[in-house]
Amino acid sequence: MTLAAAYIRVSTDDQTDYSPSAQLEDILSFAEKNGYYIPKEFIFEDEGISGRSADKRPGFQEMIRQARKKQNKIEYIIVHKYDRFARNKEDAVLYKALLKKDGVKVLSVKEPIPQDDKFAVIYESMLEAMAEYYSLNLAEEVKKTMVKKAMMGEYQSTPPFGYCMKNKLLTPIPEEATMIRFIYEAYASGKESMFSLSRQMNQMGFRTHRGGVFENRTIQYILNNPVYKGYSRWTPTGRTRRNFNNPDSVIAKGNWEPLVSQELWEAAANRINREKRTHYSHKRPETEGKHWISSMIKCSACQRSLVIAGRHKTSDAFYLQCGGYNHGQCHVSHSLSSNRLFPALFDTLRNIALGKEDTVKYHIRRFSLDTDETESIELMISKTKQRIAKAKEAYLAGVDTLDEYRQTKIAVDEELKTLSEKLNTAKQKQFKPFDYDLFSNKVLNVLTILQNETASMESKRASFKSIVEKVIYDKPNGSLELFLIGD
Template structure:
């Protein structure tokens, strides 16, 4: 009888993009490739590597998530990792992932700690070691925050977020001659009563692109119209990260001190035009009660084929009004996408069954479910807010 080879994969990660770290991750990949290939009882199932990505959150690690998906599909038997810290610093993420893999009979082995998740006291040791790794992340974050605060106190920005109309030269903003006049005219037109949709059309006609190389959208223009940077000031600490482990970013509404650097750079908008634009924005704001209510699945359905969210579609057909969800890319023909449409009534039944409740409850669903990733074949992976995952199948007969 021919003994089936164990399918073995490895995971590598470094959190900082640099020449030194590039060498480090290359060494990790080489080490694991040789180790797997030189074992006659092992079959290479791939070496997965994330470069320049933090280990405190698994959601933003594409190669890690790809590896886990393959493992859950029964294509990997053993995962090797250099250490717990390379695998995950977040204790909740680590334990949830390890438990999920164990349910699918997938082992994880950490070389530095010489620890297997299949060992008798594996989970206890994982909890202890992961807690130390998580606390180390918090200490590093505290040191980084202290450095950022000192820069703010000196009137220096932390990083250089791209600003349309300007170019960064060291810590200074210099007017971009090809873009600056567009910003000035945009503010003047808006202050004079021109609609945002008309401004969007005009800006796109100029051939200008956003800093990400995209066409301008109404939301982009509205954000620019509310940015005080165009008046020549630099407002520091507009946002902050609450918990360094889950990276929850918030707008600073007084929780932390802000720093205003006046006359920092050449303004593109004079004070009078700026005030008129802000007054008009305030007048256009609708009362909270008239704003569109967020649906249960809004922002929760993500297409695995193209990465876009699904949007809610309501269409009248004879005497019926079917409600379904369709991938944004497919509906707007942005890229080739093979996603399927999802009937809202069936979605509610699947969600209720997955959550273990008799009747679908919007508030409970949004509280428990982080996101649902939908494959073109209808496979749906529920990502819960507590780190758990569950896979089910979308079928119209449900």
């Protein structure tokens, strides 16, 4: 008997006539009548998955992989209808062409086409085009239905913080609902900012419904979400990217219990609008991300970077603050003025260069960069060896030809040779003796560049990073701890 495979697919919109069991029954009956043998291991299925994208169907991908293995000797793939194989014409043409190279053909139980008939090519293409049209039309009909539901005020998304879904209706979660009211009242009254509210939520142990911590944008989303005043908001064009006033959005009165009054929601919205007129929410200080100290000073409480949070009105000085604290993820303020930071940092570097070890707190980590480099190269070598092993498996399985395997092996061997040379060079660096005098001179040279007012910001950044890995600022003790690079 001729060996064949069966492929079954059911998406959520299919009728019970085309259930997996119904499809399989028809396929097995067709196979028996026409002299095809389908082993159990060659029955592949995707349930509840659309046919519009082949790469999102694991059963389909496994079926293609098994059908292309020469040792399996599969000659046909049998489907209930051609639209079960693919509803995307490009996918249908691509995968049928791949299978054809290995001598595998696709047959339909309900749409038999003579395989030796020239008209079969045209007829099969027509069926594929009709399947794609049906899929596109179905998507359009589904969208129309969703728009209609949105206009009727039905909620069509994951329940937000404060609610759960019971019997297809948003239902308040008492503890979370209390916190939603607290957020609105505290913000509308002007007593709390968004980041202070996010910090309080995290301190009390609350998490979003996705398990994340509360941030500025989390509170911002809550304060802009009309669901809390009893209205649904749905945008048919897709993601709004935090454009809460998108003109395409459909906003309608819902039938669930609101958590805040219309007046309170509007009061919070009015404060948001007032602050928009006086603040640029996405604008950073000009020096942030451009100063040579950026990302180098760390918070002792959470290890996040201190970011430039503002500038002095009458001088070039600026203020730093823990980025985590700004987003409500760290509970210890680490505010620091550059007028205090730079003198303390320069004195610390000078004392290190002069060997005054008792007056400063620092660590010289020798080979820190080389060790990291060595580990990364070793990981790359391991991954590269895995590639050649997989290429060999593909050749033995009949997926790749001998010529394809040979070309892959040549390229991988050349890459392994280059990586091995880099690894040897990195390891040799680790055994160089440490020259403290040379290191001291390097520190003094860096210090000279940092204090040179004519030196560019880029040269200062490069010089500082050549000797400093990070600086930890301990606000309670008012101290700096330096982690230096020894080579």
